[in-house]
Amino acid sequence: MNMGIGNKILILHGNRQTGELLLGRLTKLQKAVNKELQLEFVAPDAPFLYADGDEDLEESRHDNNDSASSLQWQRTWWHRKGNTYHGLEESITKIEQLWNNDGGFVGILGFSQGSRFAHIISILHSVTNGDAFRGLRGIVHVSGYNSPIPQNFMTYLKDHWSQYNNNFHFDESIIISLPSLHVMGSTDKLVSILESKALSELYNTPIPLIHNHPGGHHVPVKARDIEHYLIFWRKLQSIDEPAETCKVLPPDEEHAQAQIDEVYALSQIFPEFQLLSETEFIDPDNADPDDYSEESRKYTHPISYAILLQPEDMEIQQELWPPKPISLHVQYPVDYPDCSPIISLQHSMNCFEFSSSQSELLMKKLTLTMNDEEGMPCVMSLIYAAREFFEEGGLAKGQTALPQKEKIVSEDEAIENELQEPSLASALLPASDARMEKCRQEGWLISRKMMEERSNNSGKGGSWKQFTIGLVGKPSAGKSTFFNAATAFARQRGGMPSTKKNGSEDEDGIILGGAAMAPHPFTTIDPNVGFCFVPTVDGSCPEDDADGCEFLSNKGIPLGSCHGRVDGRRLIPVVLKDVAGLVPGAYEGRGKGNKFLDDLTDADVLIHVLDASGKADSEGNKVLDVINPINDLEWISNEIVAWVYTNIKQKWDSVVRRGRTKLLGLFSGYKQSQSFVEDVFTAVENYVRDNDGRDAVFDKLETFDEGDLYRLVSAFVMTRFPMGLALNKNDIASSIPFIEEITSKLPIHGCFVAQALSADKEMRFIRHHCLHQSVSSTVASNFEGLVWKCLQKALSLRGPILVFPVADMQTYEPLTGLNNFATRDPSLPSKGFINCLTSAGGTAPSTWDDNKVMYAVQGKNETKPALRDVLLMKPGSTVNDVFLTLKNKNVLEGEFVRAEAASKLGEKPKLVSKLDIVGPENRILRIMTTKRQKKK
Secondary structure (H helix, E strand, C coil): CCCCCCCCCCCCCCCEHHHHHHHCCCCCCHHHHHHHCCEEECCCCCCCCCCCCCCCCHEEEECCCCCCCHHHHCCCEEEEEECEEEEHEEEEHHHHHHHHHHHCCEEECCCCCCHHHHHHHHHHHCCCCCCCCCCCEEEEEEECCCCCCCCHHHHHHHHHHHHHHHCCCCCEEEEEEECEEEEEECCCCCCHHHHHHHHHHHHHCCCCCEEECCCCCCCCCCHHHHHHHHHHHHEEEEEEEECCCCCCCCCCCHHHHHHHHHHHHHHCCCCCEEECCEEEECHHHHHCCCCCCCCEEEECCCCCCEEEEEEEEEEEEHHHCCCCEEEEEECCCCCCCCCEEEEEEECCCCCCCHHHHHHHHHHHHHHHHHCCCCCCCCCHHHHHHHHHHCCCCCCHHHCCCCCCCCCCHHHHHCCCCCCCCCCCCCCCCCCCCHHHHHHHHHHHHHHHHHHHHHCCCCCCCCCCCEEEEEEEEECCCHCCCCHHHCCCCCCEEEECCCCCCHHCEEECCCEEECCCCCCCCCCCCCCCEEEEEEEEECCCCHHHCCCHHHHHHHCCECCCCCCCCCCCEEEEEEEEEEECCCCCHHHCCCCCCCHHHHHHHCCCCCEEEECCCEEEEECCCCCCCCCCHHHHHHHHHHHHHHHHHHHHCCHHHHHHHCCCCHHHHHHHCCCCCCCHHHHHHHHHEEEHHHHCCCCCCHHHHHCCCHHHHHHHHHHHHHHHHCCCEEEEEECCCHHHHHHHHHCCCCEEECCCEEEEEEHHHHHHHHHHHHCCCCCCHHHHHHHHCCHHHHHHHHHHHCEEEEEEECCCCCCCCCCHHHHHHHCCCCCCHHHHHHHHHHHHHCCCCCCCCCCEEEEECCCCCCCCCEECEEEEEECEEHHHHHHHHHHHCCCCCCEEEEEEECCCCCCCCCEECCCCCCHHCCCCCEEECCCCCCCC
């Protein structure tokens, strides 16, 4: 055995299984591993019988030394109630005793619930610096998933391992440094690939391995699967010592500053604020214990603190509150405020004073508040939400929220039922093909109406960190060519730098990145991601008003832009994502279907790149006869709908059991806010009421048939992923009649706008001017910029709200705190792209110095450009959201004092409230705070 002195792998079975049963299914794998690596599998039984409902847990325990009788059937590692894993402590003790007494263990393979247990063990091993489960070198997760750390596990850690760190707040931001292999099934109906990937992201492993097999919810042991296990365990042999400790990643400077700013603000507002994490006073001799400013303290991350929850009026409202103190415990993950904080309730009350159902209702309200304010500091809102809960009778509602004998369906029971049993809820009723098509059309009509009625006031607001456009289409339609033309061959994930051999490197050593391009299926395997620059939509900017431009001209003030202009339109940076080509049946996993469809969930808008020439079949293969490309529109739209429909249909029993909230959560999983999903639900509910005479259909989910679900999914998908069309290859004669036919039928099959273009022609122009510094006026005069126009049309479907922060409402000069962004941000155009831009008749960014060939701000005596900077905000954003965005970017300091705004250049500014929704009428914004703006 090459792996030190150990030669055993611990096998942890799934829920309602036994070690013997799972081991029997791993015979082929065990033989192969033992033959090559001399490793032995040890598969103990979980200590508990599976218990249904509220059955007494103590009666479910059985000694694991019993023979293989019926008592050992359907065993489980714990009984889950809410976020408490009853019996987890006993399971840890049992397995640790086996580990220590038998000795020789070097790894773990966990399946489903066993994988969850293995992850908990890996946390215990890591936070104790390897003292618990000594010798553990790596973990294999099969059908693994991630869930919040169970509450009783945190208590167990503090009680049994406090000598390591008794103040550590264990959470999912912990990055485990153990090597890991993550095995997931493309057709697993119980644990999705997304859930397994979420678990894999918690491992900062030196051997990052993921194996996606075509099967379902089982441990795959075919020859090709076995090789993946062997590769992983072979590589473990190269590690001299076991991984030791977990790493809590520190936040970057921007996130750290935002966290400290919020801590300081909360300490000033709430006298009951109590910092729990460690800090170091900068001047200990003159330290003020009540001063939480960064000038006074040096913070240690992660930051954690508690705030006592209490009414504003202690005399009037005290009877609505719990009888004893209750505090909100907060810890910041590394990416906060981009993600939600980790929160818990701290109190000393028993179940009669503050019941679990009351606590659950309060936490639900707080969670909804966090979701609504994701991307912004939200703790103050959480405090106010908690006050609202109590003062609106939350305690009384909690007393009747759950009947005493009600069965609580655990997540493990819903996800990991290894053995088939009769359905606990009504199945989705069948529907004919004709009804399915009718409901699909109805979903499309609902979506069209929602798109027409969309409002800038709807949405949860906040800054748009990365507005993303996704490129979809069949293989070889020209997506990667479009991508390279749009991003100017930016180096990005998934694209390999080109070489001198194919002409992508000039004599000065300029190397183009970009997506691989070739006229055959599946050139793109991983998604290509890069910044592109999109001209703003007409009417979205103050300079679109001619009088405003004349106002600046008369004052001798240049009009600015951070990323340049083309055809007079300001360019804004947008993330472009080119995913691999789809083929019919992708939603069933055909081709690279499931992976490609998963890649789309980041996109806010889609562009379908269509081969308008008609010279390729649905899989991208060349054909002799011309095929009408309008057929591609329908099947690609249907693939995306079918993907979501299939995912939700597989969980329909759980949906019926748990109701509207479960369904809402499933749709929110496609990276969309619950408020958006609720809008879709309302639109569908109103349509069904008005056309079918069925009222409140989401309260009667057991009556849904396949058509009802397909209608809902169609409405959601076509609203969630509004789509534009790039009618590519318009330089080929056969495309002309097809382009005319398709544009005359818009909107069609989820596509609302279209642009005919030749991505190849524009890509060649971009490549030429990125590589060569000479500008050809002939080429420039023939350049149409149709890729930019296509991106602009897509942006018009669901674009951000543009807000222009300024330091002065007379000159509209930029905030000095944004100078760093305007000269150093990764989204700024490269030298090559600037050459493309100017060659196409556009203008370079305001901070680009062509003489020095670098970005630099204007000198003190130079006139500052007007409206240089723009913020991309989500619909529904308020003036306060803009303030918080600027504060989080370290542009503004202090607290909000007042703001003034205007719609047009030269317009008299007006005072605006911090709660006003931002839009065209107040898009030029000056915000004043208690501190002067930063100078950079």
